[in-house]
Amino acid sequence: MAALVLAGCSSGSSSTSNTSSPGASSSGSASAAAGGHQLQSDYERVIGDVLPSVVQITTANGLGSGIVYDDKGNIVTNAHVVGTATAMTVTLANSTKTLDATLVASYPDSDLAVIKLSSPPGGLRPAVFADSKTVELGQITLAMGSPLGLAGSVTDGIVSATGRTVSEPGTDGSAGATIGNMVQTSAAINPGNSGGALVNLDSKVIGINTLAATEPEGTGGVAPGIGFAIPSSTITSIADQLIKNGKVTNSGRAALGITARTFFDADFKPAGAVIVSVVAGGPAASAGLQVGDVITKLGDTDITTLNSLTTALASLTPDTKVTVTYVRDGQSKTADVTLGTLPTS
Structure with a gap:
């Protein structure tokens, strides 16, 4: 989970005189009630x-949630919900009966x-996924799942x-996946x-609920009101590949090729990231970066x-051009790199 330091703030309020007529006040109240x-x-x-x-998805190690993706019985969820399990049980929202399910494929990087x-039952209700580009600040959202x-x-x-x-946090205390373009x-x-599902008022899924922020070190509690969801366009891109190919062939994630x-x-x-190896013909190699260079700035x-x-x-996204600042033999240098795509294997 993301560790955030939150600063509290307060605001004062002052009373003002209300010169509206009783009729106007009554009309305003009625309008507010209708809106509610x-x-x-x-x-x-x-x-x-x-x-x-x-x-609801239950494995030998715990439980989580999932979203019906199609009428063939495919369900999309977080890789960390599945973990290492290849078999699990699923409980539909309108039933108490558990159904057997097996892993199609997992992509932990996203x-x-x-x-x-x-054995998919009849009447499955696949969700409708929104275009992530339509998600805007301030939109009302509903988070659906099986908390606790x-x-x-x-x-x-x-x-x-x-x-x-x-x-994300790793299972063994190390860093987990780093995911971009998430919806807060x-x-x-x-x-x-x-x-x-994280859903908008058009009944479309705009993201998969993935994690909540935690308080700073020393407290470890969940920070209320700060959650993150993987955006819908990432979900559909990765899920379609997993269903069709059993693996991800295009991650859609940027890479330097090192x-x-x-x-x-x-x-x-800590003073940078030192290059240990360079992919021949990759973005970094094409820009002249070498083993031993210490990257100190990206853009x-x-x-x-x-x-x-x-x-x-x-x-960032693949094909983006970015300036890499690095140190070689004690001297600071720059190189313009056109980013490639993160390998999927």
């Missing part, structure tokens, strides 16, 4: 439309996986931000929500560790 009833009706409609498409029901095992739960909020790059939402996301590690300076402080972003380089790349 309409919003409630919208919520009820969306829940009725989408909740039947959200399932934290996405597809599983398939062994409470199947069919719904929370609400708004789109708080788009284009976030977030690094204020809808509550709790353990068990992972793999569930392997690297964190570089430490004479004071043993305008300072690079102090391998993780910071990975995070910076996750926010």
Whole structure:
């Protein structure tokens, strides 16, 4: 989960005189009440439309959520929900009966996986996925899933931000996947929500609920109202490839075409990412970067560790031209690199 430092703020309020006539005040109250009833009706409609498409997934190591992807029994979820399991059970939203499912394929680099029901029942309700480009700041969102095992739960909020790059925690304490272009939402996301649907008021899935931010080191608690979802366009691109090919052939993620590690300076402080190997004919090689070069900046972003380089790349797309600042033989140099695509194997 992303570790965030939150600063509190407060705002004062002042009273003002109300010169509206009683009639105008009554009319305003009636209008507000009508608007509230309409919003409630919208919520009820969306829940009725989408909740039947959200399932609970149970593996030997825990549970999470998933979204019915098609009427053939394919279900998309987070890779970390599946973990190493190749078999699991699924409970549909409108049933208490568990159904057997098996893993189709998983792509941990984007934290996405597809599983398939062994015997898909009739009447499956595939979800409808939105175009991520239509997601805007302030849109109302509903998060659906099985938080803490409470199947069919719904929370609400708004789109708080788009284009976030977030690094997930690894299972062994190391860094997990770094995912770019995530949707930030204020809808509550709790353990068990992972793999569930983040939905707009058009009854379309705009993302998969993936993780919530945590408080700074020392507290470890979940930061309320800060959750992240993988955007719908990434979901459909990766899921389609997993279903068709059993693997991802085009990650859609930017790469320099190198392997690297964190570089430490004479004071043993992280000071960049040193290139360990360069892919022949790749983006870095074509720009003249060499083994031993220490990358200190990618575009305008300072690079102090391998993780910071990975995070910076996750926010970019293949074919983007970016200036790489690096140190070679004690001298700072720059190179313009056209980014490639992250290999999938």
